[in-house]
Amino acid sequence: xxxxxxxxxxxxxxxxxxxxxxxxxxxxxxxxxxxxxxxxxxxxxxxxxxxxxxxxxxxxxxxxxxxxxxxxxxxxxxxxxxxxxxxxxxxxxxxxxxxxxxxxxxxxxxxxxxxxxxxxxxxxxxxxxxxxxxxxxxxxxxxxxxxxxxxxxxxxxxxxxxxxxxxxxxxxxxxxxxxxxxxxxxxxxxxxxxxxxxxxxxxxxxxxxxxxxxxxxxxxxxxxxxxxxxxxxxxxxxxxxxxxxxxxxxxxxxxxxxxxxxxxxxxxxxxxxxxxxxxxxxxxxxxxxxxxxxxxxxxxxxxxxxxxxxxxxxxxxxxxxxxxxxxxxxxxxxxxx
Ligand code: PEP
Ligand code: MN
Numbered sequence: 001x002x003x004x005x006x007x008x009x010x011x012x013x014x015x016x017x018x019x020x021x022x023x024x025x026x027x028x029x030x031x032x033x034x035x036x037x038x039x040x041x042x043x044x045x046x047x048x049x050x051x052x053x054x055x056x057x058x059x060x061x062x063x064x065x066x067x068x069x070x071x072x073x074x075x076x077x078x079x080x081x082x083x084x085x086x087x088x089x090x091x092x093x094x095x096x097x098x099x100x101x102x103x104x105x106x107x108x109x110x111x112x113x114x115x116x117x118x119x120x121x122x123x124x125x126x127x128x129x130x131x132x133x134x135x136x137x138x139x140x141x142x143x144x145x146x147x148x149x150x151x152x153x154x155x156x157x158x159x160x161x162x163x164x165x166x167x168x169x170x171x172x173x174x175x176x177x178x179x180x181x182x183x184x185x186x187x188x189x190x191x192x193x194x195x196x197x198x199x200x201x202x203x204x205x206x207x208x209x210x211x212x213x214x215x216x217x218x219x220x221x222x223x224x225x226x227x228x229x230x231x232x233x234x235x236x237x238x239x240x241x242x243x244x245x246x247x248x249x250x251x252x253x254x255x256x257x258x259x260x261x262x263x264x265x266x267x268x269x270x271x272x273x274x275x276x277x278x279x280x281x282x283x284x285x286x287x288x289x290x291x292x293x294x295x296x297x298x299x300x301x302x303x304x305x306x307x308x309x310x311x312x313x314x315x316x317x318x319x320x321x322x323x324x325x326x327x328x329x330x331x332x333x334x335x336x337x
Contacts, residue, residue: 086160091265096294104146198227238273247275
């Protein structure tokens with residue numbers, strides 16, 4: 001429920017109401033605006049109705065939040081959230097490009113691709129150290145050694161990093177070396193893990209599950225925010241459909257809809273979304289056009305030798321070309337690269 005206070009209501013008045021909300025056994029939210037204060041009361045609908053906040057003379061309006069997710073809903077916060085990964089704002093005026101290899105493979109591999117993507121305008125370095133592989137016989141990632149290499153690459157290039165955490169037991173290590181925790185598609189509904197990253201307060205890149213609905217994705221984000229961490233970035237990375245010509249079907253509907261329904265930043269991952277390197281640039285342009293806040297793409301200076309996802313990795317030259325071809329679309333969308 002959203003409680004809009006009258007313009008004359010003071011911070012003191014709001015605090016008294018927040019106390020009242022808490023005493024009813026509901027979760028209070030404080031949302032000061034430019035003209036008036038807005039409060040939220042989250043919890044059991046029946047309790048909400050019994051509290052009669054509308055009878056308070058300082059209350060202008062009481063509105064229900066109709067969606068199941070509350071804190072991530074635009075009903076609760078009409079303006080866009082900006083999440084900072086290190087010194088890079090995500091969700092503001094800038095269209096953010098995150099790039100790097102699928103997996104961290106060696107110092108030389110990571111540093112060379114990091115320098116290259118940085119030169120062409122990437123702001124955040126990606127790289128997997130803990131890899132969720134479909135086959136147990138495939139490369140499973142370098143683990144902690146990979147995290148250390150990401151930290152080293154970050155120190156050298158000045159780019160903050162994003163890397164996947166697959167298990168609760170890995171959260172502390174990933175937090176120690178990495179600026180943004182990635183929750184992979186396969187773990188989008190791992191609620192214990194969502195709560196654990198929620199408790200860290202670190203930025204989280206939450207990827208949509210391959211067969212998750214948009215509502216399920218927003219509810220997964222709600223878990224993280226409800227655990228005390230508002231720094232969530234959503235990511236559409238393609239869903240599973242009957243189509244087999246591409247690895248996944250990149251659902252751009254979801255991007256437009258999530259931007260409407262939620263105040264959280266939304267990224268697009270055209271690498272996993274298509275699984276085809278030649279399709280990464282066209283779908284990146286589409287991401288900018290549809291209103292995404294940025295993209296996360298895979299790049300490898302020698303894709304034929306990549307230990308994972310080589311078929312969808314952009315070479316250095318292809319990454320440079322992507323940035324060039326993306327620019328007019330980002331500008332047309334009213335953003336800057
Ligand atoms: C990745 O980013 O390398 C990855 C495994 O992504 P997803 O969870 O979207 O498959
Ligand atoms: Mn990958």
